[in-house]
Amino acid sequence: MIDMMNRTTPFAALIVLLLSATAGGLDAAAQTMKRIVGRDTPAHHAALRFMRGVGVGNYLEYPPNHPARTQTYSASDFSLIHAEGFDHVRVPVAWQLYAGPAPAFTLSTSIFTSVDFMVNAALKEGLGVIVDLHSFVEFMADPQGNQQKFYAIWRQVGAHYSTAPPTVAFELLNEPNGAATTVMMNQTYPEAIRQLRLTNPDRTIFLGPGQWNGMDELKIESSASLILPDDDTNLITTVHCYDPYYFTHQGAEWALPDTATIGVVFPGPPSVPLLPDPSITHSWVLDWFRLYNTRTTDINPSSPQAFRSRFQAVRGWSDYYGRPVHVGEFGCYEKADPQSRLIFYREIRTVMDQQGLGWSMWDWKAGFHYINAGQPDPPGMRDAMFPHPVLRSRSDGTVEWDGALGKIYTVEQASSLTPPIPWHAVSTQSLVSPQLLSYQPEPSPAAPGFFRVRWMK
Numbered sequence: 001m002i003d004m005m006n007r008t009t010p011f012a013a014l015i016v017l018l019l020s021a022t023a024g025g026l027d028a029a030a031q032t033m034k035r036i037v038g039r040d041t042p043a044h045h046a047a048l049r050f051m052r053g054v055g056v057g058n059y060l061e062y063p064p065n066h067p068a069r070t071q072t073y074s075a076s077d078f079s080l081i082h083a084e085g086f087d088h089v090r091v092p093v094a095w096q097l098y099a100g101p102a103p104a105f106t107l108s109t110s111i112f113t114s115v116d117f118m119v120n121a122a123l124k125e126g127l128g129v130i131v132d133l134h135s136f137v138e139f140m141a142d143p144q145g146n147q148q149k150f151y152a153i154w155r156q157v158g159a160h161y162s163t164a165p166p167t168v169a170f171e172l173l174n175e176p177n178g179a180a181t182t183v184m185m186n187q188t189y190p191e192a193i194r195q196l197r198l199t200n201p202d203r204t205i206f207l208g209p210g211q212w213n214g215m216d217e218l219k220i221e222s223s224a225s226l227i228l229p230d231d232d233t234n235l236i237t238t239v240h241c242y243d244p245y246y247f248t249h250q251g252a253e254w255a256l257p258d259t260a261t262i263g264v265v266f267p268g269p270p271s272v273p274l275l276p277d278p279s280i281t282h283s284w285v286l287d288w289f290r291l292y293n294t295r296t297t298d299i300n301p302s303s304p305q306a307f308r309s310r311f312q313a314v315r316g317w318s319d320y321y322g323r324p325v326h327v328g329e330f331g332c333y334e335k336a337d338p339q340s341r342l343i344f345y346r347e348i349r350t351v352m353d354q355q356g357l358g359w360s361m362w363d364w365k366a367g368f369h370y371i372n373a374g375q376p377d378p379p380g381m382r383d384a385m386f387p388h389p390v391l392r393s394r395s396d397g398t399v400e401w402d403g404a405l406g407k408i409y410t411v412e413q414a415s416s417l418t419p420p421i422p423w424h425a426v427s428t429q430s431l432v433s434p435q436l437l438s439y440q441p442e443p444s445p446a447a448p449g450f451f452r453v454r455w456m457k
Contacts, residue, residue, distance in 0.1 A: 032227065036322030053088040061093060085385070091129060091130065093133065094134050096138065096149060133154070154196055155196075155199075158196045206238045238326045249333055250262045257281070266340040266343055276289045325357055331362040332345065388455070399441070411452075414451075421450075
């Protein structure tokens with residue numbers, strides 16, 4: 001989760017720079033990334049296994065006895081996660097808290113025991129797993145000073161999970177920020193990847209840019225953009241999106257005073273202008289509320305326009321470079337009103353599906369929860385995130401519906417709607433690119449045909 005926002009940088013100024021090398025490494029001012037023409041790389045295949053996920057947080061990303069470590073997890077959590085329709089979980093882990101002194105930085109067996117339970121419980125339910133390095137505050141303040149610890153952590157995690165199935169992936173660093181800029185991470189990631197490849201030559205690796213995995217850090221033909229190693233085609237870029245921030249983070253205690261104003265609705269404008277909390281002094285926050293109170297919904301900052309064009313730009317970057325992108329975090333804090341939360345989740349999920357982006361929402365059952373007391377919360381959350389296919393019939397009899405990337409659909413037919421309805425499968429289809437799906441039944445004048453489409457995965 002991010003705890004600040006000032007992300008108004010325009011996307012992708014087209015700056016073409018030359019790649020050069022210096023004695024000290026790559027010249028960051030001249031580095032750019034090679035384009036991959038095909039869409040049949042290991043990363044593209046892997047991305048289809050990580051399309052609809054959820055973070056199992058407020059647990060291992062905090063030290064024991066920390067007040068924010070509010071959750072524990074059991075096997076039943078992962079069973080329910082799978083039953084709700086998710087295909088993977090993201091496990092945030094503060095590995096650095098369990099590392100011994102330099103130079104070995106040996107990780108304790110206790111943290112591996114805890115993470116192993118989460119990984120194995122997820123795998124047992126058929127879920128993919130993204131194992132993440134989270135909350136490495138010291139690295140953000142001094143990346144170079146903590147670089148060897150960073151590499152040592154991934155050497156050990158990589159060795160430990162070297163025989164895990166391919167549905168286990170690694171995420172190198174959650175939300176680089178501060179001194180861990182995108183340019184700095186471009187100089188740090190390649191060595192971590194090189195060391196991981198010694199034990200995990202075929203493992204899918206997620207990695208993201210600075211500015212809290214900011215979407216605006218993905219720029220076309222710019223040395224300031226995230227740059228992936230050209231020779232590794234099993235890398236997935238991860239970005240985070242909490243827009244519109246003053247809606248999604250309203251009441252968030254860790255980001256005060258900017259988030260002190262509650263009662264922000266989605267979409268805006270409100271029926272009655274909302275006065276910002278008097279503790280807020282930052283001019284950009286006050287400007288946001290002025291626009292929120294006065295602009296129509298189509299251009300309101302608390303509406304889908306806050307993220308729609310940014311996801312389109314991310315998709316453009318992905319298509320340009322031939323690199324899959326995964327939205328590793330998005331969500332809305334529980335202090336927003338229930339109806340606004342539902343509308344927000346439905347709209348952002350729709351946009352990500354339209355752009356063919358895999359996603360992992362934050363989070364399962366903590367402050368941004370999908371579920372509360374064993375039920376989707378608010379009621380309707382399941383339909384917002386996992387909607388039933390809406391069928392349409394064309395004039396030629398073809399049945400068509402909107403599909404989402406990576407989902408598997410089964411078309412079933414019945415000759416009668418009198419219970420018990422004799423449904424039988426006539427087609428199974430998987431969507432591998434954003435498009436409409438369709439099924440054209442065989443002509444059958446002897447009996448009427450009734451059809452339904454079920455989402456199987």
